[in-house]
Amino acid sequence: xxxxxxxxxxxxxxxxxxxxxxxxxxxxxxxxxxxxxxxxxxxxxxxxxxxxxxxxxxxxxxxxxxxxxxxxxxxxxxxxxxxxxxxxxxxxxxxxxxxxxxxxxxxxxxxxxxxxxxxxxxxxxxxxxxxxxxxxxxxxxxxxxxxxxxxxxxxxxxxxxxxxxxxxxxxxxxxxxxxxxxxxxxxxxxxxxxxxxxxxxxxxxxxxxxxxxxxxxxxxxxxxxxxxxxxxxxxxxxxxxxxxxxxxxxxxxxxxxxxxxxxxxxxxxxxxxxxxxxxxxxxxxxxxxxxxxxxxxxxxxxxxxxxxxxxxxxxxxxxxxxxxxxxxxxxxxxxxxxxxxxxxxxxxxxxxxxxxxxxxxxx
Amino acid sequence: xxxxxxxxxxxxxxxxxxxxxxxxxxxxxxxxxxxxxxxxxxxxxxxxxxxxxxxxxxxxxxxxxxxxxxxxxxxxxxxxxxxxxxxxxxxxxxxxxxxxxxxxxxxxxxxxxxxxxxxxxxxxxxxxxxxxxxxxxxxxxxxxxxxxxxxxxxxxxxxxxxxxxxxxxxxxxxxxxxxxxxxxxxxxxxxxxxxxxxxxxxxxxxxxxxxxxxxxxxxxxxxxxxxxxxxxxxxxxxxxxxxxxxxxxxxxxxxxxxxxxxxxxxxxxxxxxxxxxxxxxxxxxxxxxxxxxxxxxxxxxxxxxxxxxxxxxxxxxxxxxxxxxxxxxxxxxxxxxxxxxxxxxxxxxxxxxxxxxxxxxxxxxxxxxxxxxxxxxxxxxxxxxxxxxxxxxxxxxxxxxxxxxxxxxxxxxxxxxxxxxxxxxxxxxxxxxxxxxxxxxxxxxxxxxxxxxxxxxxxxxxxxxxxxxxxxxxxxxxxxxxxxxx
Numbered sequence: 001x002x003x004x005x006x007x008x009x010x011x012x013x014x015x016x017x018x019x020x021x022x023x024x025x026x027x028x029x030x031x032x033x034x035x036x037x038x039x040x041x042x043x044x045x046x047x048x049x050x051x052x053x054x055x056x057x058x059x060x061x062x063x064x065x066x067x068x069x070x071x072x073x074x075x076x077x078x079x080x081x082x083x084x085x086x087x088x089x090x091x092x093x094x095x096x097x098x099x100x101x102x103x104x105x106x107x108x109x110x111x112x113x114x115x116x117x118x119x120x121x122x123x124x125x126x127x128x129x130x131x132x133x134x135x136x137x138x139x140x141x142x143x144x145x146x147x148x149x150x151x152x153x154x155x156x157x158x159x160x161x162x163x164x165x166x167x168x169x170x171x172x173x174x175x176x177x178x179x180x181x182x183x184x185x186x187x188x189x190x191x192x193x194x195x196x197x198x199x200x201x202x203x204x205x206x207x208x209x210x211x212x213x214x215x216x217x218x219x220x221x222x223x224x225x226x227x228x229x230x231x232x233x234x235x236x237x238x239x240x241x242x243x244x245x246x247x248x249x250x251x252x253x254x255x256x257x258x259x260x261x262x263x264x265x266x267x268x269x270x271x272x273x274x275x276x277x278x279x280x281x282x283x284x285x286x287x288x289x290x291x292x293x294x295x296x297x298x299x300x301x302x303x304x305x306x307x308x309x310x311x312x313x314x315x316x317x318x319x320x321x322x323x324x325x326x327x328x329x330x331x332x333x334x335x336x337x338x339x340x341x342x343x344x345x346x347x348x349x350x351x352x353x354x355x356x357x358x359x360x361x362x363x
Numbered sequence: 364x365x366x367x368x369x370x371x372x373x374x375x376x377x378x379x380x381x382x383x384x385x386x387x388x389x390x391x392x393x394x395x396x397x398x399x400x401x402x403x404x405x406x407x408x409x410x411x412x413x414x415x416x417x418x419x420x421x422x423x424x425x426x427x428x429x430x431x432x433x434x435x436x437x438x439x440x441x442x443x444x445x446x447x448x449x450x451x452x453x454x455x456x457x458x459x460x461x462x463x464x465x466x467x468x469x470x471x472x473x474x475x476x477x478x479x480x481x482x483x484x485x486x487x488x489x490x491x492x493x494x495x496x497x498x499x500x501x502x503x504x505x506x507x508x509x510x511x512x513x514x515x516x517x518x519x520x521x522x523x524x525x526x527x528x529x530x531x532x533x534x535x536x537x538x539x540x541x542x543x544x545x546x547x548x549x550x551x552x553x554x555x556x557x558x559x560x561x562x563x564x565x566x567x568x569x570x571x572x573x574x575x576x577x578x579x580x581x582x583x584x585x586x587x588x589x590x591x592x593x594x595x596x597x598x599x600x601x602x603x604x605x606x607x608x609x610x611x612x613x614x615x616x617x618x619x620x621x622x623x624x625x626x627x628x629x630x631x632x633x634x635x636x637x638x639x640x641x642x643x644x645x646x647x648x649x650x651x652x653x654x655x656x657x658x659x660x661x662x663x664x665x666x667x668x669x670x671x672x673x674x675x676x677x678x679x680x681x682x683x684x685x686x687x688x689x690x691x692x693x694x695x696x697x698x699x700x701x702x703x704x705x706x707x708x709x710x711x712x713x714x715x716x717x718x719x720x721x722x723x724x725x726x727x728x729x730x731x732x733x734x735x736x737x738x739x740x741x742x743x744x745x746x747x748x749x750x751x752x753x754x755x756x757x758x759x760x761x762x763x764x765x766x767x768x769x770x771x772x773x774x775x776x777x778x779x780x781x782x783x784x785x786x787x788x789x790x791x792x793x794x795x796x797x798x799x800x801x802x803x804x805x806x807x808x809x810x811x812x813x814x815x816x817x818x819x820x821x822x823x824x825x826x827x828x829x830x831x832x833x834x835x836x837x838x839x840x841x842x843x844x845x846x847x848x849x
Binding site for chain 1: 678679681682683684685687790791792793794795796797799800801803804805807808815817
């Protein structure tokens with residue numbers, strides 16, 4: 001616990017965990033349900049995610065020096081706490097594997113159709129192993145540098161957009177609120193990743209900034225989602241957006257410079273950086289939570305077995321997009337439980353503090 | 364283990380000398396002679412101290428000690444003046460000792476020892492002379508407008524140079540002894556109040572742990588005290604320029620000076636500092652910032668350009684416009700090798716040419732240029748072994764790696780090129796991206812005596828942001844320094 005995260009590292013870790021491959025298809029998913037009003041649904045998801053982040057921090061505040069696993073044990077007792085840890089570990093490992101796999105599938109379908117999934121996944125394991133062995137501080141620095149190295153991609157999305165297309169957005173709420181609320185189911189899960197607060201909050205140096213930082217991270221994510229969605233609507237219009245599986249990538253492939261013909265081929269590997277800030281911390285935190293169950297002192301030693309098991313599983317299984325979609329649905333379901341869990345934990349912390357107050361009064 | 368233990372007992376030459384200095388002059392001289400067998404320049408000079416007719420002997424190693432100084436400032440005052448405790452000489456720097464080992468260490472440094480009859484104490488006079496070189500400009504780190512002074516081989520000289528640049532009593536030079544029989548030591552030079560206390564203690568701890576007996580250069584020390592041995596990048600900056608060291612001292616870094624080594628070690632290292640030069644501060648800030656950005660572009664080119672070429676030619680030809688592709692295709696049409704072999708061939712030739720250029724004496728050096736330029740450049744293309752494009756790319760990478768001001772860093776970056784080329788030939792642009800990710804991850808993970816190495820990549824909290832990728836105007840940078848102190 002002698003490692004401390006700075007506030008900006010904390011912000012970018014949360015933001016990095018939220019940015020996954022979801023954004024590439026998000027505009028389509030929203031457009032299918034809510035048309036051009038889909039971006040408003042992102043705001044709803046943002047409010048809910050920020051609220052949940054605040055509740056998580058409030059619940060963790062009672063034990064500032066403890067790691068997430070120790071806090072779970074304190075709140076739920078030894079056996080139930082261990083179950084929670086197991087749930088988190090399986091969620092994290094499933095999440096990170098699904099993410100790595102979907103990144104690999106994207107790379108395979110866009111750039112390297114001839115290379116096997118297993119080979120590509122083993123390639124991604126190298127940086128994952130190197131960074132995740134460096135503990136929380138290095139994860140923070142990595143997330144921060146990645147943001148600085150990659151945020152410019154967003155501006156490229158606006159290159160092919162014309163001025164006139166703004167009319168697509170008018171009028172707001174053209175189909176009423178129902179489709180927006182319906183599509184906000186999707187957006188709520190594209191903000192998943194804030195649960196990393198459970199694990200990084202104990203390392204934050206200046207605990208006063210925890211709330212502000214979490215909201216800032218959610219806001220950065222929201223801004224990026226909204227601007228990507230708006231760029232896509234501007235470019236495709238509400239009707240054609242459903243025709244493309246990953247409209248963001250398709251839009252990038254429309255950019256042509258004199259010296260670069262297909263910029264999407266360059267940008268997808270660059271985007272891999274952004275996605276890696278999700279799976280790398282998750283692999284590390286899988287290891288930390290597993291180390292609480294298996295009782296291993298140095299949790300870095302589990303990282304390599306986890307990654308090797310990823311490769312083996314990929315080698316054995318037959319991957320296609322259908323399976324990947326099922327896995328994504330599974331992750332989303334597990335994530336939904338974490339939303340509920342955050343509320344539950346907050347309620348429990350309220351109960352604990354009330355009980356303590358009562359005990360103090362009695363004495 | 365046992366073997367080593369036994370050996371240590373047998374060959375330890377100091378064993379009889381752990382004792383005190385005897386009151387008998389003859390015994391002392393005998394002891395010294397016993398230690399320094401086969402040392403032709405060991406001189407014993409018997410003198411009589413005039414007043415009380417006391418016998419004394421001066422011992423020194425000729426050529427290591429300054430004999431003129433001894434003859435002028437030690438012998439005449441001793442022989443003519445009144446005897447006193449301590450004896451009269453006109454040398455201010457002396458000390459009294461009763462340990463024989465200390466006199467031997469002193470002798471080896473070039474000091475003069477005075478033994479006196481019926482005294483069980485000896486006097487060590489500082490008469491350090493010996494071969495040394497005058498102060499010259501550093502050949503290795505040339506600058507246009509910086510001072511033309513370079514560090515020499517003696518610590519005293521080097522510390523004095525630093526004192527000239529920073530005339531302040533806050534400039535401290537702490538002596539740190541290394542492990543080992545030879546009693547080697549280094550000086551940690553730092554500005555009190557500016558250098559961080561925990562870094563000082565950490566550095567001291569690490570230096571104390573190392574065995575300095577066989578160090579002939581400070582590079583060896585750097586390797587022993589660095590944080591991560593599995594990295595191609597230097598983790599401390601070695602500089603031969605006192606003005607550079609002074610700039611770093613002002614920034615709160617610590618300068619380690621080792622005797623016999625013409626470069627000083629600057630700790631902690633950060634990746635930014637390897638791309639800075641003294642000239643950045645002598646030119647206007649806009650130009651300096653431009654040059655710094657140029658250096659970073661050069662780094663990217665020298666790591667990624669050959670890899671990018673390989674990946675474009677063999678995998679991702681859809682990236683470049685069709686007309687450029689046709690040009691490349693035409694120039695590659697007759698080449699028998701695949702791009703990786705072609706690139707490796709040329710890059711390795713380039714590295715060999717460069718290495719050959721360093722060690723060759725100047726008159727022969729021109730031959731390398733002619734052979735390299737004509738044979739490798741022109742003939743290889745005409746013979747159809749490599750394409751014109753490859754020659755352009757290799758020359759570009761070569762020039763880019765020359766732009767990096769620090770040689771150690773330039774070496775590390777040269778090395779990174781090869782894994783990048785291999786991974787690009789296997790996975791194309793995805794491979795390069797993974798390589799870049801690994802590189803960033805590695806740099807971010809590195810630490811130099813506990814402080815982060817890759818501050819370039821997280822400039823948000825590095826306090827010297829204003830002097831990193833850009834060089835902000837000095838009046839602005841000065842302001843920030845003050846505010847960070849508060």
